[in-house]
Amino acid sequence: MIFSLNQAIVRFKNRTAIVPPSGFTAQLTLLSSAAMAFLAVFALALSLAADRLAQRWGDELSQSSTLRISAPVEQIDAQTRQALRVLETTPGVETANLLDDESIKQLLEPWLGPELPIHDLPLPAIIEITEAGAGYDGEALRLRLAGEVPGAVLDDHTRWRRPLVESAQHLRLMGSLSLILIGTVVAGIITLAAHAALAANERVIKTLRLVGAKDRYIARAFVRRFTLRGLWGGFVGSLAGMISISFLPPLSEVGGFLTGLGFVGAQWALPFLIPCLIAVVAYVTTQIAARRVLRSFM
Amino acid sequence: MIFSLNQAIVRFKNRTAIVPPSGFTAQLTLLSSAAMAFLAVFALALSLAADRLAQRWGDELSQSSTLRISAPVEQIDAQTRQALRVLETTPGVETANLLDDESIKQLLEPWLGPELPIHDLPLPAIIEITEAGAGYDGEALRLRLAGEVPGAVLDDHTRWRRPLVESAQHLRLMGSLSLILIGTVVAGIITLAAHAALAANERVIKTLRLVGAKDRYIARAFVRRFTLRGLWGGFVGSLAGMISISFLPPLSEVGGFLTGLGFVGAQWALPFLIPCLIAVVAYVTTQIAARRVLRSFM
Amino acid sequence: MIEFHNVSYGYGGKLLLGELNLSLLPGSFHFLTGPSGAGKTTFLKLCYKEINPASGHVTILGKDARFLSRDDIALLRQKIGVIHQDSQFLDHLNVLENVALPLTVAGRPRSDDDIMELLQWVGLGEQAYALPQELSGGERQRVALARALITSPDIILADEPTGNVDWEMSTKLLHLLVELNKMGKTVVIATHDMHLIRKAKASVQTRVMRIANQRLQLAGSDL
Amino acid sequence: MIEFHNVSYGYGGKLLLGELNLSLLPGSFHFLTGPSGAGKTTFLKLCYKEINPASGHVTILGKDARFLSRDDIALLRQKIGVIHQDSQFLDHLNVLENVALPLTVAGRPRSDDDIMELLQWVGLGEQAYALPQELSGGERQRVALARALITSPDIILADEPTGNVDWEMSTKLLHLLVELNKMGKTVVIATHDMHLIRKAKASVQTRVMRIANQRLQLAGSDL
Numbered sequence A, B: 001m002i003f004s005l006n007q008a009i010v011r012f013k014n015r016t017a018i019v020p021p022s023g024f025t026a027q028l029t030l031l032s033s034a035a036m037a038f039l040a041v042f043a044l045a046l047s048l049a050a051d052r053l054a055q056r057w058g059d060e061l062s063q064s065s066t067l068r069i070s071a072p073v074e075q076i077d078a079q080t081r082q083a084l085r086v087l088e089t090t091p092g093v094e095t096a097n098l099l100d101d102e103s104i105k106q107l108l109e110p111w112l113g114p115e116l117p118i119h120d121l122p123l124p125a126i127i128e129i130t131e132a133g134a135g136y137d138g139e140a141l142r143l144r145l146a147g148e149v150p151g152a153v154l155d156d157h158t159r160w161r162r163p164l165v166e167s168a169q170h171l172r173l174m175g176s177l178s179l180i181l182i183g184t185v186v187a188g189i190i191t192l193a194a195h196a197a198l199a200a201n202e203r204v205i206k207t208l209r210l211v212g213a214k215d216r217y218i219a220r221a222f223v224r225r226f227t228l229r230g231l232w233g234g235f236v237g238s239l240a241g242m243i244s245i246s247f248l249p250p251l252s253e254v255g256g257f258l259t260g261l262g263f264v265g266a267q268w269a270l271p272f273l274i275p276c277l278i279a280v281v282a283y284v285t286t287q288i289a290a291r292r293v294l295r296s297f298m
Numbered sequence C, D: 001m002i003e004f005h006n007v008s009y010g011y012g013g014k015l016l017l018g019e020l021n022l023s024l025l026p027g028s029f030h031f032l033t034g035p036s037g038a039g040k041t042t043f044l045k046l047c048y049k050e051i052n053p054a055s056g057h058v059t060i061l062g063k064d065a066r067f068l069s070r071d072d073i074a075l076l077r078q079k080i081g082v083i084h085q086d087s088q089f090l091d092h093l094n095v096l097e098n099v100a101l102p103l104t105v106a107g108r109p110r111s112d113d114d115i116m117e118l119l120q121w122v123g124l125g126e127q128a129y130a131l132p133q134e135l136s137g138g139e140r141q142r143v144a145l146a147r148a149l150i151t152s153p154d155i156i157l158a159d160e161p162t163g164n165v166d167w168e169m170s171t172k173l174l175h176l177l178v179e180l181n182k183m184g185k186t187v188v189i190a191t192h193d194m195h196l197i198r199k200a201k202a203s204v205q206t207r208v209m210r211i212a213n214q215r216l217q218l219a220g221s222d223l
């Protein structure tokens, strides 16, 4: 048992040794895997941040809209009651609250100062609406209000929401595109590096074939090497990327408009997928390249 | 004249021919130059966009601040005049305008409705301040106002400005870091690819030395090749990057808070610097690599 | 061991060898001569299937070479010892490892003592831990010989094995091959050295094959 | 042309050649023999400064080799024709281009007619457009010879130039070298082939140098 293990180790050592330590293509593969993993971590972080942004902007901005009722003093109460009734029966409206005087005062304070004689003023009534789920149909509500509550003005924020959500989706798309681009580049570089290594070792491969080595035996030495390099380079790069990201000072958040570039909770596990993916890519591309080169020798 | 040109062309052809067409390292250099140039274009665009953002946010938010004077009715005029005098002598203040009733009304309309009885209200006086250049010293102004105009409240937006400008600078920093990273990776990959090509051609170099070729002659063949490849790859990558960017739908701009990722006007010339830089990097790294390899042969 | 059935071969359409009908019997000792460029190396390549005949077919160790898979070829080569004209080694492995390579790739156990003994025989005891590129031309040829013999193959194909060694060493190497032949191995030596052939004839029954005008002639004992 | 002043050389501390004092005169014809591994190739490498002596110094074409810059070495090699034991070519260039290579790298004009004539001489007229790896062992040696001669060098150093060619071709190549020697070139041939040396002695005055026991002995006319 121990003997066969020992034999296996000796065989492993022998096998890895049949390919010369290919200095530069090795370093090339390591470097490019690491660099690409590093960039991939950032692209991933960007995608995730954009995703969070899209969600948050979508959520927050759609949450509240306001309905203002400006009408002659004697009608205001009646129209407000009517508006509240309408809102209660509108699908997609979660709550509809009439703001009390204190709230209105707070709203106006920055402009008019604290000593506002609020009771002397012909203030409009303001109703704050919170939306549920997908929100309500703004156009339909407006039409209905025009008929039933002539003094009502709906301020529904969709004109704010749409472009922001669009922007975030835009960012997310770019993040994903970068990830795909990076993946392609990694695959390309590793394929070419493997090919370069195989081409540089053409005489080695020819010699091995001539002394009776099987294809599998020769291919394995190259495939193992490139897979390990991809894995290791990817790991180092990902780690470096994650460390860089964790050292980024958190973005000050202004009204929830921006979100820090980084990972949240379990997302920190995602970057570790990158070296695995690179290793898989390296395995497949090297395997194909090795078989192709081998077939050119009898 | 024509004859010597012809001879030069023949010599050029001969020279490029002494190094075998190194298939995979060639493609590797092309691919990585192109990929890196592509990414560099994006990083550049990001940096420029962040720069624009930082400027715009810095500008727009700092441009105007407001001074509100809430005081008993009989003192308001006196205090307003006093405040205007103070502001006129404050360095960094471009203009200071007392808002007329109509402007105030516009300001309040969304909240109070259009039928605001403005003359009946004990409205505060509001002075709009436009800053010049680097802006004024908010703390100093506040102190001075506290002494001379007790009813004045300065609302100078710095609390808004700072985090946003910070965020933009943050983005700009990341863009620059990406550019540096990409530059390093390009240099690394080209160095390694050149080394790999030189190592693969060790026998060629040795043979050339043995038949009497000077170092300069051998190095030139490699250097020329890698420089051209870097230039060409970088050009293709930059072009692809620029095309991608120009096809990006423009980011909807919301209150000037976001800016499209892209180039503006003459900035479109910047990406063309990338292939040139890559070519310079390729030239220098290949030159160094070639000299080092050559020195190992007598 | 190896049979040629009406084999012909040529590079790029130009006929080089034609109408080869021949069988190398077990335990036979052959010399292969002919002017430079006649096709000696090409003939040997047909024997270990580095190239395939343009027409006809070759039977190697009882198997029709046309129907061998790539892995079969590998296994076959483990039973044939070839000394190539341009001896190729793995430059990053020392002489000992290079000689052991056929055992390593076949996954067979190796005895360093045996290898050292073989190296001593070909006069390279001191060079066992040198790298191939640190050897002289003749030393490389001898390493190639040692590598071909280490698996104790049934067939030994030697392409110009003494082109770069002195006469004394040549006869020593010849002696080694003759001894192996007496143990039952089939030996084919391609050479230009007529003196070597004459020397061999003194101690073993050899057959001399001569390639000329695209034909292989058995020269018999006419030297 | 080349003078050795008390030169010694060794690889890795082990002395290989010692107390070399020698001058190769213009127009002389030398053979260099010695057992495999004696140091013949090493001696020739000292002659074209691929290696530097451990002690003593070499004067090549009147210049002390110690003080040559890398470009000087390149210029020097354009005046010395070397046939290496393991002939190395640029595998992507055909025979014609490979033979023309010394002219190309020196920036000297070339005449394809001259090259073809030379190739014809060494029996490779048909192979002018073949790639080096498509040549037989002997054909490669002849290409190496042609490449060494194309610049019409003052000194010709040939390391085992006939190891892989038949006797007929060997004598033909020897004849070519003898003719060049008669035109005033200095020729040094390292070889194991005593018959070749005997053959040369018949037509030209040669000096035979023998390396044995780390020493170079002039064997004079004792063959």
Ligand SMILES: Nc1ncnc2c1ncn2[C@@H]1O[C@H](COP(=O)(O)OP(=O)(O)OP(=O)(O)O)[C@@H](O)[C@H]1O
Residues within 6 Å of the ligand: C011, C012, C016, C034, C035, C036, C037, C038, C039, C040, C041, C042, C043, C085, D127, D130, D133, D134, D135, D136, D137, D138, D139, D164, D165
């Ligand atoms: N791969 C190839 N492609 C084209 N022609 C080839 C190839 N290999 C060999 N030849 C040609 O076939 C002929 C025979 O070559 P081969 O190597 O068999 O000769 P040889 O008898 O071994 O000669 P030598 O004694 O010089 O080694 C030569 O003229 C050579 O140029």
Ligand SMILES: Nc1ncnc2c1ncn2[C@@H]1O[C@H](COP(=O)(O)OP(=O)(O)OP(=O)(O)O)[C@@H](O)[C@H]1O
Residues within 6 Å of the ligand: C127, C130, C133, C134, C135, C136, C137, C138, C139, C164, C165, D011, D012, D016, D034, D035, D036, D037, D038, D039, D040, D041, D042, D043, D085
């Ligand atoms: N680069 C090197 N490093 C270490 N040892 C070397 C190196 N080159 C040659 N040697 C050793 O020096 C000795 C002489 O080598 P050299 O090539 O000069 O022999 P040679 O006389 O040309 O032999 P041959 O007739 O076999 O070509 C050999 O034993 C060889 O192993």
Ligand SMILES: [Mg+2]
Residues within 6 Å of the ligand: C040, C041, C042, C085, C159, D136, D137, D138
């Ligand atoms: Mg041959």
Ligand SMILES: [Mg+2]
Residues within 6 Å of the ligand: C136, C137, C138, D040, D041, D042, D085, D159
């Ligand atoms: Mg030698």
